[in-house]
Amino acid sequence: MNLKRRYLRDRLMQLLVYLGTLVVLVPLFFILYYVFVQGIGALNWEFFTRPPAPPGEEGGGMLPAIVGSLIVDTLALLFAAVFGIAAGILLAEYPDHPLNPVLRLVADVMAGLPAILMGLVAFVLVVQPMGHFSGLSGSVALALIMVPIIIRTTEGVLKLIPWEITEAGLALGLPRWRVILSLVLPAARGGIVTGLMLALARGAGEAAPLIFTAFGNPFLTFNPLEPMDTLPLKLYVYAISPYEDWHRQAWGAALLLAAAIMVTNYLARRAMRS
Amino acid sequence: MPNWLYQRLGDRLFAAVIVLFSLGVVAAAAAIVAVLYFGGREAFATFGFFGFVLGRVWDAVRGQFGAWPPLLGTLITSAAALLLAFFPALSAALFVVEFSSGRLREAVAYLIDLLAALPSVVYGLWGIFVLVPLVRDYVEMPLFTWAAAHAPALLPILGPPTGIGLLSATLVLALMIVPYASALARDALALVPQSQREAMYALGATRWEVIRRVVIPYARAGIFSGVVLALARALGETMAVTMLIGNSVNLPYTLFGPASTMASLIANEFTEAEDDLHLSALIAVGFVLLLIALVTNLIATWMLRRMSHGEGRR
């Protein structure tokens, strides 16, 4: 009797878990399908190689925004990774450090702020002293958004690495720093990469913080000290415009963004596995 | 290199570098707080701190700014979204770690992460064109007509069944925060040592019992981290919510009717605010959001500490 009940419960919970997963996956497919259908028509050669064209003209593309996204997002992730992983290490590996309570508080509070406010901060800290807009200031704004995610995931995963690993390293006579760098971090790298990818996804999709920082630019530039365009900025401007062609391109940008992030995610995980 | 140098200096240097970068993070946060505080000061001075936070009127024309309606909206949408998202997020994490393997496992994990990769605007657009008509036609309208016929007293609580409003915004928000909770939960669950599971199985437990009694408790802290991150995301989410919530600062809110949140209010009015007081009020709303994030974090830390007592590596 008891066994049967337990067995039934096991089955029931399994069903609920499957259902719960479906509840998440079904809307996702809906959205993906929708984005794909709307956007695939826009992803042609011009989209990737030409600058934007005014309404009514054929053959506009998103080259400056694509390049801009690559540069701004990569710089942002670099900034955020350096600071975020370091802070995560401090929190997890040096738990008695006096900075920790402040650091943890700070990270979680930053995570809850709307992105547009990070843009404001980057405006005050970077744009105003420089006197003009720049891709760099956009990277700073995005980094501010990415850092808390990276801190939390890095700390979370480092804490779960069994103490035995650290113990073993120390027993071999390795100094603390070597143990962390060569043993603990590699063991945690899957989780750290998860954090980086989550952060990248978050930052790469933001438009609001870039309005007053990267600003946007219809002309192609590789110089982060100049105003730069990004895919989400273009997406947003085009989506709220009245033109069908621009709407199509907006969906194309959305599709490209999602695809690019997923590809990066996949490649990063593959690299970590080896 | 001499051994003592390798050991001691290496440790000192490493620790110093780590601390330096961490200080950078703290400095950045201090900068954020400073910018928000000084930006919002005029509004707080004009209305008083509690006058501002509890003020019910937001009127840019008359220069009257009270943050209570958007505050309420943020609290309602975030809490509701978290409640809605928690079980599916945990289920998805469990599915990936415990109920699947190989290709299926990888695929589902990627798909969940993909939810985080979609820009907020995309959720908003999909919400408007796909979700809102569905919600209006299959949920709100039927409920509304039923209530009109059988329980008219409920009508003021339900509100206008247009599809745009609290309900749709909360649903999309819940979907958006799932990957944050799920990814962290998944990592936590995955790091539970197999030996723990095997021990329970050896005792004759069913799979669910193993999950419930060993895996989840062990991974509790990580799951909780995911929940906190998801909540943080919900508090700050702007674009999708703005496009779906109807943006009304008129209280009382109704279940189906329009509402507003702090993040969407800021996003809506920030670029157009010319008046210094208006801008200051918007930044002050940002400051209030900061305080809320602070309070929820403190509560979460307290809860986490209670959970981790007696556990962990040391």
Added chain:
Amino acid sequence: MVRSAFLAFLLLASLGFAGRVQLNGAGATFPYPLYAKYFSVYYKLTGVRVNYQSIGSGGGVRQLFAQTIHFGASDAPLSDEKMAEFEKKFKTPVVHVPTALGAVAVIYNLPGVKEPLKLSGPLLAEIFLGQVRMWNDPKIQAENPGLRLAPLPITVVHRSDGSGTTYIFTEYLSKVSPAWRERVGFGKSVAWPTGLGGKGNEGVAGLVRQTPGAIGYAELIYALQNKIPYAAIKNRAGKYVLPSLESVKAAAAIEDFPKDTRVSLTDTPAPDGYPISSLTWILVHQDLGKNRAYKNRAQAEAMAKLLWWIIHDGQEYNEPLHYARLPEVAVKVTEENLRALRYNGEPLLR
């Protein structure tokens, strides 16, 4: 490998500093498509790069004050206080340069109604105040004797984000309805007594299109592009006028066009004019040298020449994009204002 990549990066980055003129401007979203066209054409003509971003009129004004941009753009003229503040800060006044005219259309979703709806200003205000709630209200029926209106509830849709469009619309309502003026007033963001807020013109158009019984307002071009029906509004002369290029241009045919071009065209006295029309302006410092964004005279000259081009040759691009051209009187007045532009005291245009 890494080193050569880095050097290549530096080289490319330095190309950014090669001597080309780039001007940055920001502001109103309403003229964004038009300016995109202007600046694309101008680049092909002269090689001058103009980067315009539609961050909103308020944002444009603030960035101009912050001297991070070379010119701003706004759908609403600066108030007297703002102008005084500007002059005090920069020791030079701001110059309003009108570029085009647009109309705010009242869009609606009434299934089965084929003819355009007719609405007067006061009735429109009552609808947006939430006082008239059903489409078959006798007041609406009285103005539309030829239409059969269903007992459908009215869903008001307005803008959630601050915008010049809202400014123009609420300014009009304030002029024709004392009740509106009392209760709500006008501005880029107002406290709407009722209704749903959509984000951007597109958001409002989308909501109206999806919701039977909805009424909202958006720039004419959104109504046209989305094929949403829009209403004929009764103007001051008593005629019901549909928004169109002609009726908008007619709205600007007023006497006493002010020297600084800061005129409100809503509730225009012009007999054939559409009553919810407006100019849109570019804003610059009169002495461009006082704006830190200008690094040299070449930039200032380029700006002055650009503005001159916009009000003359550029106007031919307005109508194909459904913006009305500037009336002659506006062009004449603006020529004067442009001739007054300086760079550190030296005139820029002959």
